[in-house]
Amino acid sequence: MLDFTKLDGLVPAIVTDNVTGRVLMLGFMNEEAWAASLATGDVTFWSRSRAKLWTKGETSGHKLRIREIRTDCDQDAVEFRVDPVGPGVCHEGYWSCFFRRLEDGKWRRAEERVFDPSEVYTQ
Amino acid sequence: MLDFTKLDGLVPAIVTDNVTGRVLMLGFMNEEAWAASLATGDVTFWSRSRAKLWTKGETSGHKLRIREIRTDCDQDAVEFRVDPVGPGVCHEGYWSCFFRRLEDGKWRRAEERVFDPSEVYTQ
Numbered sequence: 105m106l107d108f109t110k111l112d113g114l115v116p117a118i119v120t121d122n123v124t125g126r127v128l129m130l131g132f133m134n135e136e137a138w139a140a141s142l143a144t145g146d147v148t149f150w151s152r153s154r155a156k157l158w159t160k161g162e163t164s165g166h167k168l169r170i171r172e173i174r175t176d177c178d179q180d181a182v183e184f185r186v187d188p189v190g191p192g193v194c195h196e197g198y199w200s201c202f203f204r205r206l207e208d209g210k211w212r213r214a215e216e217r218v219f220d221p222s223e224v225y226t227q
Numbered sequence: 228m229l230d231f232t233k234l235d236g237l238v239p240a241i242v243t244d245n246v247t248g249r250v251l252m253l254g255f256m257n258e259e260a261w262a263a264s265l266a267t268g269d270v271t272f273w274s275r276s277r278a279k280l281w282t283k284g285e286t287s288g289h290k291l292r293i294r295e296i297r298t299d300c301d302q303d304a305v306e307f308r309v310d311p312v313g314p315g316v317c318h319e320g321y322w323s324c325f326f327r328r329l330e331d332g333k334w335r336r337a338e339e340r341v342f343d344p345s346e347v348y349t350q
Contacts, residue, residue, distance in 0.1 A: 116239045125248045130304040176324035177317050181253040183325050194300050201299035202306050
């Protein structure tokens with residue numbers, strides 16, 4: 105169904121906003137995370153750093169409700185079009201994790217914060 | 228600048244349409260591909276299957292002209308907002324590589340072909 109062989113059991117999962125189409129974040133899924141995402145309707149990743157399943161929003165409440173799922177020609181990548189719950193997806197307080205833009209060889213913030221992470225991630 | 232350590236020297240590179248924001252394709256870059264993309268202004272990937280640099284469009288002419296580059300909070304993924312040259316990005320003849328949608332547990336084509344691959348990939 106998806107080709108998990110090319111990246112040691114993982115596929116990159118792009119999350120986009122179902123309304124605007126803009127990229128919100130990128131994570132990785134193994135087969136278990138893929139199955140959990142389909143079963144729950146909320147995007148669930150495999151956390152490489154913590155080596156466990158990670159349902160986006162389990163701490164912050166900022167879940168990603170799946171509206172449409174696409175795959176690419178080689179079926180080794182997947183796109184989730186979602187309705188994000190809450191003001192922003194990024195744990196640093198931004199609407200999208202891709203809030204930095206390359207300008208003159210340096211990464212600069214291209215978006216404003218939409219929430220205060222210290223009020224959301226209280227644990 | 229970018230964190231190439233998490234994926235054995237690679238970062239996932241999402242390519243989006245600069246006008247609509249929609250996802251066109253996903254590839255991988257090593258440091259050399261990243262440098263080549265910056266130097267030429269055309270998206271250049273590291274081909275995992277062929278183990279060499281691969282400038283998108285070198286055969287088809289369908290290059291991806293870079294208009295903006297973004298990275299995410301962890302700087303381990305990158306988004307290229309591009310103006311695509313030609314009618315479509317996908318080697319199967321579609322505007323986007325993400326032309327298949329999950330419907331009732333099966334991948335189904337959700338877009339129409341915009342060019343004939345056999346006329347473009349003649350080699």
